[in-house]
Amino acid sequence: MTSKVYVALRVKATPERAFAAFTGEIGQWWQASPLFETTPRPGTLSFEPGPEGRLIETRAGGKVFEIGRVRAWEPPDRLVFSWRQANFPPDLHTEVEVRFEAVGEETRVSIEHRGFDQVPADSAARHRFPDAVLLARLAEYWQAQIRSLGGRATR
Amino acid sequence: MADWRGPLIPAICYRDPKAALRFLEAAFGFELFMLIEDAEGNLVHSEMRYGAGAVMIGHEWSDDHKSPASVGGKNTQTVHIGVDADIDGHCERARAAGFEILMEPETQFYGDRTYRCRDPEGHIWTVGQTVREVSREEAEDASGLKITGWV
Numbered sequence: 001m002t003s004k005v006y007v008a009l010r011v012k013a014t015p016e017r018a019f020a021a022f023t024g025e026i027g028q029w030w031q032a033s034p035l036f037e038t039t040p041r042p043g044t045l046s047f048e049p050g051p052e053g054r055l056i057e058t059r060a061g062g063k064v065f066e067i068g069r070v071r072a073w074e075p076p077d078r079l080v081f082s083w084r085q086a087n088f089p090p091d092l093h094t095e096v097e098v099r100f101e102a103v104g105e106e107t108r109v110s111i112e113h114r115g116f117d118q119v120p121a122d123s124a125a126r127h128r129f130p131d132a133v134l135l136a137r138l139a140e141y142w143q144a145q146i147r148s149l150g151g152r153a154t155r
Numbered sequence: 156m157a158d159w160r161g162p163l164i165p166a167i168c169y170r171d172p173k174a175a176l177r178f179l180e181a182a183f184g185f186e187l188f189m190l191i192e193d194a195e196g197n198l199v200h201s202e203m204r205y206g207a208g209a210v211m212i213g214h215e216w217s218d219d220h221k222s223p224a225s226v227g228g229k230n231t232q233t234v235h236i237g238v239d240a241d242i243d244g245h246c247e248r249a250r251a252a253g254f255e256i257l258m259e260p261e262t263q264f265y266g267d268r269t270y271r272c273r274d275p276e277g278h279i280w281t282v283g284q285t286v287r288e289v290s291r292e293e294a295e296d297a298s299g300l301k302i303t304g305w306v
Contacts, residue, residue, distance in 0.1 A: 006190040108186070117194050132199050135191045139200075143189070 003117035005139045008110035011150035015076035015100040018107045021153040023047045029152035039086045087125045111142045165234050166211040168220045172198045182252035223277030233279045242284040246270045264297040
């Protein structure tokens with residue numbers, strides 16, 4: 001078993017638009033957070049699209065950090081990618097699943113982030129938080145990301 | 156923090172809160188908004204949304220937090236759901252999800268049509284829809300009650 005953090009919010013767009021904004025425009029809506037920093041100096045996120053794609057962060061000097069690899073690319077319904085931060089132990093990969101479900105004229109965007117409790121107790125990525133606090137903060141982090149995506153997807 | 160949070164949120168105890176998330180969605184259309192599970196798959200925190208309302212669904216996390224299923228079916232508080240339309244259809248959905256209908260939809264003297272049901276763990280829910288505007292005088296005449304605070 002692995003820990004799970006699940007959050008869902010509706011955005012005012014079709015699943016097709018929400019998926020396209022999530023993957024194609026992540027550099028425009030992504031909100032960097034000091035709690036869950038992917039790299040020490042935030043760069044710009046982007047997806048290399050497709051089933052063999054990657055989620056990468058390009059830093060100011062042009063250096064590229066791979067956050068994760070795409071594990072499922074099923075537009076407009078579902079996207080799964082691995083997730084590791086630069087401050088994770090080298091062998092730790094967590095997993096993020098994003099679903100896009102039409103509800104009337106809106107889309108329910110849900111995110112499930114699995115395995116974050118495996119971040120070791122002494123890791124800087126954990127900020128000394130016990131599991132329950134860490135996972136609650138992670139839930140809030142993803143809620144903020146979906147809200148920001150929602151603002152972008154309505155354009 | 157959450158995008159918004161009302162100042163009153165019922166936090167409801169279940170023996171099997173993950174089953175409750177499923178049957179509350181099936182019966183009432185509540186949407187799962189947040190769920191946190193530990194490495195053993197135990198529910199740590201969860202929240203469902205319904206329109207401008209929210210409920211938290213939790214387990215029996217102390218000796219003083221019990222599901223009706225653990226205390227002979229007794230309820231010490233119940234939650235009221237307000238719907239905008241089609242309360243009879245709402246009732247049928249709850250019935251189809253395995254909820255026991257304790258009172259079929261019925262129009263009340265104060266202008267709301269209401270029904271009452273019991274979920275699989277024994278929590279009682281009341282559901283209402285305003286179907287007719289009723290004045291205070293009319294409601295007092297119909298009920299024989301003195302009513303204060305009627306807007």
